[in-house]
Amino acid sequence: MRKLERLSERQQNILRFMDRYVAANGFPPTIREIGEATEINSTSVVNYNLNKLVKLGYLIRTATKSRGLRLVKPMSDRPVRAGSALTVELRGLIVAGDPVESFTDTNEDPVEVVPSMLGGYDPSEVFAVRVKGDSMIDAMIQDGDVVILKRVDTARSGEMVAVWLESTGETTLKYLFHEEGGKIRLQPAHPTMEPRYVNARECRVQGRVLSVIRVVK
Amino acid sequence: MRKLERLSERQQNILRFMDRYVAANGFPPTIREIGEATEINSTSVVNYNLNKLVKLGYLIRTATKSRGLRLVKPMSDRPVRAGSALTVELRGLIVAGDPVESFTDTNEDPVEVVPSMLGGYDPSEVFAVRVKGDSMIDAMIQDGDVVILKRVDTARSGEMVAVWLESTGETTLKYLFHEEGGKIRLQPAHPTMEPRYVNARECRVQGRVLSVIRVVK
DNA sequence: TTGACAACCGAACGAGTGTTCTTTATACTC
DNA sequence: GAGTATAAAGAACACTCGTTCGGTTGTCAA
Numbered sequence: 001m002r003k004l005e006r007l008s009e010r011q012q013n014i015l016r017f018m019d020r021y022v023a024a025n026g027f028p029p030t031i032r033e034i035g036e037a038t039e040i041n042s043t044s045v046v047n048y049n050l051n052k053l054v055k056l057g058y059l060i061r062t063a064t065k066s067r068g069l070r071l072v073k074p075m076s077d078r079p080v081r082a083g084s085a086l087t088v089e090l091r092g093l094i095v096a097g098d099p100v101e102s103f104t105d106t107n108e109d110p111v112e113v114v115p116s117m118l119g120g121y122d123p124s125e126v127f128a129v130r131v132k133g134d135s136m137i138d139a140m141i142q143d144g145d146v147v148i149l150k151r152v153d154t155a156r157s158g159e160m161v162a163v164w165l166e167s168t169g170e171t172t173l174k175y176l177f178h179e180e181g182g183k184i185r186l187q188p189a190h191p192t193m194e195p196r197y198v199n200a201r202e203c204r205v206q207g208r209v210l211s212v213i214r215v216v217k
Numbered sequence: 218m219r220k221l222e223r224l225s226e227r228q229q230n231i232l233r234f235m236d237r238y239v240a241a242n243g244f245p246p247t248i249r250e251i252g253e254a255t256e257i258n259s260t261s262v263v264n265y266n267l268n269k270l271v272k273l274g275y276l277i278r279t280a281t282k283s284r285g286l287r288l289v290k291p292m293s294d295r296p297v298r299a300g301s302a303l304t305v306e307l308r309g310l311i312v313a314g315d316p317v318e319s320f321t322d323t324n325e326d327p328v329e330v331v332p333s334m335l336g337g338y339d340p341s342e343v344f345a346v347r348v349k350g351d352s353m354i355d356a357m358i359q360d361g362d363v364v365i366l367k368r369v370d371t372a373r374s375g376e377m378v379a380v381w382l383e384s385t386g387e388t389t390l391k392y393l394f395h396e397e398g399g400k401i402r403l404q405p406a407h408p409t410m411e412p413r414y415v416n417a418r419e420c421r422v423q424g425r426v427l428s429v430i431r432v433v434k
Numbered sequence: 435t436t437g438a439c440a441a442c443c444g445a446a447c448g449a450g451t452g453t454t455c456t457t458t459a460t461a462c463t464c
Numbered sequence: 465g466a467g468t469a470t471a472a473a474g475a476a477c478a479c480t481c482g483t484t485c486g487g488t489t490g491t492c493a494a
Binding site: 008010040041042043044045048049064065066 | 440441442443444445449450451
């Protein structure tokens with residue numbers, strides 16, 4: 001670990017901002033962008049502090065070149081590997097009326113996601129469906145949304161799951177709660193909507209919702 | 218391995234040079250530096266080919282920024298993974314009552330996303346907000362959702378935007394339509410909810426919604 | 435008090451840099 | 465042949481951006 005104690009508040013801010021900026025943009029910031037982010041009003045003061053940081057060994061500068069700035073050791077060599085995307089199989093379209101498993105493979109590409117959207121599970125334990133139509137509005141899910149699910153056949157109270165209801169022959173996404181007497185309460189995500197009570201035997205859990213992705217337009 | 222056959226000699230040279238340059242310097246080259254290295258005499262021709270490469274998905278450009286150039290997949294980080302994830306700055310919490318710009322930096326980590334969620338834009342042109350509370354339910358967005366927005370201050374009809382309404386002092390996410398007489402219709406995403414009509418002057422567009430991410434629980 | 439020095443501000447200069455415009459040439463389609 | 469799209473060149477423009485310079489403030493030792 002490097003000592004940050006010798007650096008002034010501003011110099012620490014500059015290093016932190018540099019790190020974030022490079023990670024986000026792929027190129028270093030300008031003097032003025034640094035000034036704006038760290039609330040330094042004068043470009044010369046930023047310049048002054050940058051030269052300080054060079055002398056202290058935190059930065060390398062390429063004189064006269066715009067954005068000619070580079071961290072000696074980016075903090076973003078963090079343990080969690082940023083930058084990797086995973087692919088999840090897109091199982092098909094979900095439409096009220098069909099159990100999830102019966103979906104035929106569509107020709108859609110697999111979905112690219114980031115590890116945090118899988119709740120730590122391996123892509124192989126997980127599948128994705130694209131919702132078709134507005135039948136899931138009470139689950140706050142609209143036409144075109146992609147839902148990432150973990151393959152499970154049971155659920156604990158409070159989890160959001162995809163269930164297929166034998167009686168009505170439909171698939172819905174609801175919060176599931178176990179009630180007394182083998183009853184199950186299915187609670188829509190939409191707060192003003194009423195829950196629904198069904199028999200435990202007639203509802204087949206298809207998967208637990210891990211995340212929802214909506215790409216507009 | 219990606220097909221390089223579709224690229225012209227010059228375009229291949231540009232990509233190769235880019236890769237070498239970034240590895241060596243830590244920041245991308247300028248148009249003129251590219252031209253010199255690849256023996257292209259005119260900056261406009263470099264510019265022309267860069268735009269081609271963007272369209273073909275090899276590069277991401279940040280307009281008007283010097284060295285605002287980045288390889289989609291640097292050849293140097295070989296062992297090819299599924300794809301690359303990008304990071305977007307998380308600007309803060311959105312709460313009804315504050316314009317987006319006033320958000321102070323939270324200490325939350327930047328959001329990791331996949332390129333398709335940015336609609337082709339560079340991460341720097343884009344920001345993310347975490348929605349707090351249930352005030353956006355009519356936009357089909359719930360507590361905890363992360364909304365990815367492109368920084369814009371005007372919108373075309375039919376786009377979903379974040380607007381700050383001066384009169385009521387609130388921020389909402391709505392589909393925006395320009396009506397006759399300088400009026401603007403703000404249409405909720407939820408199909409059963411009524412639109413709202415406001416004066417063009419009193420609504421400030423903060424950003425266009427690109428995507429929504431919901432991680433359950 | 436004086437002088438030295440670190441830290442800072444504001445403004446201006448000039449080179450760096452992305453963009454745009456006009457023009458030319460070639461290849462393809464209708 | 466006319467019209468359109470691609471590829472390229474050169475020049476000009478306007479903004480970006482690193483650099484420099486004069487001036488201010490505060491601290492500390494002599």
